[in-house]
Amino acid sequence: MKEQKIILKNIDSFVLQDIFECGQCFRWNLQEDGSYTGVFGENVLNVKQEKQDIIMEGLCKNDIKETIEEYFDLKRDYKQIKEKLAKIDENMEASIKYGQGIRLLNQDLWETILSFIISANNNIPRIRGIIERLSRTYGNEIIWREKKYYTFPSAEQLKDVTIKEYRDLGLGFRDKRLYETTQMIVNQKVDLEAMKKNSNTFELKEQLLTLSGIGPKVADCILLFSTLKRLEVFPIDVWVRRVMNDLYIQEPNENQVSKKQIERIATEKFGDLAGLAQQYLFYWRRETG
DNA sequence: CTGCAGGGGTAAA
DNA sequence: TTTACCCCTGCA
Numbered sequence: 001m002k003e004q005k006i007i008l009k010n011i012d013s014f015v016l017q018d019i020f021e022c023g024q025c026f027r028w029n030l031q032e033d034g035s036y037t038g039v040f041g042e043n044v045l046n047v048k049q050e051k052q053d054i055i056m057e058g059l060c061k062n063d064i065k066e067t068i069e070e071y072f073d074l075k076r077d078y079k080q081i082k083e084k085l086a087k088i089d090e091n092m093e094a095s096i097k098y099g100q101g102i103r104l105l106n107q108d109l110w111e112t113i114l115s116f117i118i119s120a121n122n123n124i125p126r127i128r129g130i131i132e133r134l135s136r137t138y139g140n141e142i143i144w145r146e147k148k149y150y151t152f153p154s155a156e157q158l159k160d161v162t163i164k165e166y167r168d169l170g171l172g173f174r175d176k177r178l179y180e181t182t183q184m185i186v187n188q189k190v191d192l193e194a195m196k197k198n199s200n201t202f203e204l205k206e207q208l209l210t211l212s213g214i215g216p217k218v219a220d221c222i223l224l225f226s227t228l229k230r231l232e233v234f235p236i237d238v239w240v241r242r243v244m245n246d247l248y249i250q251e252p253n254e255n256q257v258s259k260k261q262i263e264r265i266a267t268e269k270f271g272d273l274a275g276l277a278q279q280y281l282f283y284w285r286r287e288t289g
Numbered sequence: 290c291t292g293c294a295g296g297g298g299t300a301a302a
Numbered sequence: 303t304t305t306a307c308c309c310c311t312g313c314a
Contacts, residue, residue, distance in 0.1 A: 023297065120298045126310060127297085172308025177299080215299045237297045282297085 001042065001142070004064035005057040013078035015101020016049050022102050022283040024225045026115055026128045027135075027152070039135070040071060041108060042151055044144045059144045073103050073229075085277055088269055091247045092277065095284035102279055104225060109192050110185070111152040112226035117177050117213035119221075126170075133169050158182045177213030184211055201230045216259070224275045234266040234274040243285040 008014070020028040020036050028038035035048030037058075045058035045068075060067050069075060082100065086093040114134075119127050131152070138153035138161065159182060166175035184190050190207055198204055201223065208219040220235035222228065234240075236259050244262050245254040248269075270277040 116297090117299095121296070121307075122298090123296045123310070126308095129310095167308085170309070173299095173306090174308075213299065217298060221297085235297085239297065286297085 001059050001061055003057070003144075004060045005055070006064050006068065008054040008056070008074075010052050011054055011074075013082065013101055014049075014054055014072070014103060016047060018099050018101035018283070019072070019103050019105070021287075022099060022279060023124075023286070024221075024279070025105055025107060026119075026124070026131050039142070039149050039151060040105075040111075041067075042140075042142070043067060044142050044149045059142060070106055070227075073106055076103075078103060081273060081276060085270065085273055085280070088277075092280065095280040098288065099280045099283040102276075102283065104229065104231075104276065104279065106227045106229060107225055108152070109196060109222070109226045109228060110155055112222050113181065113185075113192075113208070113211065113214070114152075114178060116218045116221045116225075117181060117211075118171065118174055120174065120213060120215075120218060122174075130170055137169065155182055155185045159186045174213060180212035181214070196227065201232065204228060204230070205233075220275075224279075231275040232272045234263060234270075234278050236262055237282075239282050239286050240278055243281045247281075 016034075016036055020030075020038075025038070027040070028036045030036055031046070033048065035046055037044070037046045039045075042061040043059060045056055045060070047054065047056050049055075056064065056068055058064075082096050086096050115127070115131060118130050132150075135150035135152050138157045139150040142149045142151065158178075161179070161182070163175045163179045166178050171178060185192060190211060195204055195207060204223060205219050208214050208222055209216070214222070217235050217237055220233040223230040223233045224235060236244075241257060241262065242254055244265065245251055245257050248265050249257055249261065251257050266274045266278070
């Protein structure tokens with residue numbers, strides 16, 4: 001672990017608020033100066049934007065350049081993707097204009113699995129609080145610039161945590177789900193390392209669905225927001241249902257619209273970029289009402 | 290002040 | 303296909 005710094009100049013498609021507030025992550029905190037500080041893996045990082053420059057500094061386990069290239073998905077050409085999606089219709093054009101700085105983070109698979117189990121039927125402030133307490137209680141402490149930070153606890157670190165302890169942490173009915181999923185992963189009923197090498201998206205989703213607390217929506221979020229990075233999946237939550245119905249279906253009661261129907265339209269319109277289209281539409285709709 | 294709906298769904302009936 | 307679910311917040 002050593003203090004490192006990197007400055008990205010003239011980088012395209014990179015806006016802090018878009019990246020950190022678009023719903024894909026829960027551990028990046030807005031600072032008073034407009035920068036964000038977060039913990040991912042063993043790293044603590046502060047990211048700020050000054051004119052055209054993105055300045056990143058913090059404690060990194062490995063080389064900061066490689067670390068952030070991977071985490072912030074810097075090798076992907078978002079400009080090209082956005083141009084392609086914007087041509088589809090005026091809705092996509094508007095949503096991309098709004099969230100033009102979005103990048104889909106490559107987040108640790110294990111952390112993403114637990115985070116999105118916690119997210120089920122929950123609101124963002126509470127999700128963030130739970131994850132913070134979980135890290136503070138069971139993760140490793142890192143001190144940077146005289147402040148304490150905590151890594152997200154590993155499966156091994158959570159292996160002996162009881163359902164009651166989760167409940168006391170404020171997890172509510174998700175206590176059992178966290179416990180069961182952790183046991184399944186520790187006992188290799190689901191092999192995360194094998195999943196990272198699996199190229200079959202359908203198989204990956206099937207495996208995720210065997211874990212407690214993971215249904216179709218959470219599975220898709222994990223496929224999209226973790227290092228698995230499947231851009232073709234299309235997580236459907238209340239906001240996506242709403243925006244898709246308003247734009248493309250116009251059923252008076254949006255709850256009547258089936259997921260199958262939404263998925264079919266998403267695949268037809270957005271193809272293998274459905275996941276990114278979902279993120280632009282979701283962020284646009286949730287932030288602008 | 291109390292009551293209640295609803296929130297980035299899932300599991301069980 | 304429907305319903306309960308832990309906890310917090312906003313609002314009647």
